[in-house]
Amino acid sequence: APQWLIVPAAGRGTRMRAACPKQYLLLDDAAVLACTLMRLHDAFPKATLLLCLDAEDQWFHASMVPFARWQRLEGGDERVDSVRAGIDWLADHAHVDDWVLVHDVARPCVTVADLHHLMAAIAHDPVGGLLAAPVTDTLKRQDRDQRIDMTVPRQGLWRALTPQGFRYGVLRDAFRAALEARFLMTDEASGVEQLGHAPLLVTGRSDNLKITHPEDLALAAQILSAQRT
Ligand code: C5P
Numbered sequence: 313a314p315q316w317l318i319v320p321a322a323g324r325g326t327r328m329r330a331a332c333p334k335q336y337l338l339l340d341d342a343a344v345l346a347c348t349l350m351r352l353h354d355a356f357p358k359a360t361l362l363l364c365l366d367a368e369d370q371w372f373h374a375s376m377v378p379f380a381r382w383q384r385l386e387g388g389d390e391r392v393d394s395v396r397a398g399i400d401w402l403a404d405h406a407h408v409d410d411w412v413l414v415h416d417v418a419r420p421c422v423t424v425a426d427l428h429h430l431m432a433a434i435a436h437d438p439v440g441g442l443l444a445a446p447v448t449d450t451l452k453r454q455d456r457d458q459r460i461d462m463t464v465p466r467q468g469l470w471r472a473l474t475p476q477g478f479r480y481g482v483l484r485d486a487f488r489a490a491l492e493a494r495f496l497m498t499d500e501a502s503g504v505e506q507l508g509h510a511p512l513l514v515t516g517r518s519d520n521l522k523i524t525h526p527e528d529l530a531l532a533a534q535i536l537s538a539q540r541t
Contacts, residue, residue, distance in 0.1 A: 313356045313431060314411035314477060318398035321345055321417035322366040322387020327524055334523050335417045336371040339533055344523060346376040347420035347536070353378040355427035356413075362401060364394040391416075392490070392497045399487045408481030411440070414500050415475040418523045421535045422475070426516045430477055433514040440478030441512030442501050443520060444470040470513050473520045476500040482509065 325334035335345040342350075349361070361382035365372055372384075385401055387394030395414055402412065411431070415422065426443055434441045447469040455461040476499060478486075486503035489495070497503040501511045519535045521528060 314359050314413040316362065316398075316402060316406060316410060316412045316480070317352055317356065317359045317475075318362045318364065318395055318412060318414045319349070319352070319417050320364045320387060320391050320394035320398075320414070322364050322369075322394040323391065323418070324366065325418075328526055330526070332371050333366075333369075334529075337523075337529055339420060339529065340536060343371070343376060344420050344529075344532075345372070345417050348415070348417050348422075349376065349378055351420065351422055351424065352413075352415060352427070355424045359413075362398040364397050390496075395500065396487055396491075399483055402480055403484070406480040408479065408484075410480040411477055412480050412483055413475040413477045414483075416522055419474055419520055420523070421517075421532055421539070422473075422520045423517060423539060426520065427475065430475060430514050430516070434477055434512055437512060438479065439482050439504065439509045439511060440476070441514050442476035442499070443473040443516030444513040445473060445516055445518040445520070446470055448518070471518075472499050472501060473516050473522075474499070476511075478504060478511070482507070 321335050328334045330337055336343045339347050361379040362385055364385045364387040367386050385397040430443050447466045451464040451466050453461045453464055482504055486507055489506060490497050490503045495506055504511050521532060523529060523532055
């Protein structure tokens with residue numbers, strides 16, 4: 313099991329056009345944030361949670377956190393800045409070989425089985441890996457007029473999901489190098505790749521959806537109810 317969980321939850325969710333950030337919308341009577349933390353806790357009850365929240369967050373309540381050990385941190389402007397707050401905090405707390413799992417708060421449908429599957433797959437790896445799903449749609453690259461420039465062969469292409477799990481020392485080096493090179497990491501793996509490592513793609517469920525648009529909330533509710541039957 314991982315020693316540390318970093319959950320970036322400082323997004324303002326502007327694409328949802330909702331009155332509050334998407335992590336506080338209700339999914340079966342509980343906030344998305346509470347649902348996501350519950351899944352992580354079911355899988356890894358003894359881990360320490362680092363929860364990265366917006367400084368002006370008005371919706372968070374400590375009762376949403378099921379972990380015995382957890383720490384609230386201040387997120388930043390971009391997802392990478394919020395995760396960085398967690399990585400920086402770990403400098404005084406983690407061992408280089410410790411496992412750190414980073415999971416988007418907006419992915420409440422991740423299953424306990426997938427969480428355990430990821431950890432089992434990377435357990436003896438020196439670097440780490442992530443949950444991912446093979447691309448099933450045909451992919452198009454656009455030209456300047458938003459017409460098709462070309463079809464990108466989907467063979468061998470994956471969608472990067474979360475959690476992404478890496479050794480603390482690897483993540484620390486990746487975040488440091490990305491800052492120096494001004495490389496924008498959209499996920500942890502991309503930073504680790506820049507170091508020359510090849511993270512493991514661990515096949516995860518394709519219903520591990522990231523709530524992004526308004527219609528995704530109802531879809532997430534359906535996925536959760538289907539997973540219970
Ligand atoms: O907006 P998007 O869905 O890409 O965000 C992915 C994750 O990053 C979410 O969990 C969101 O809360 C988090 N995030 C953050 N700080 C930001 C922007 C996004 O923690 N400044």
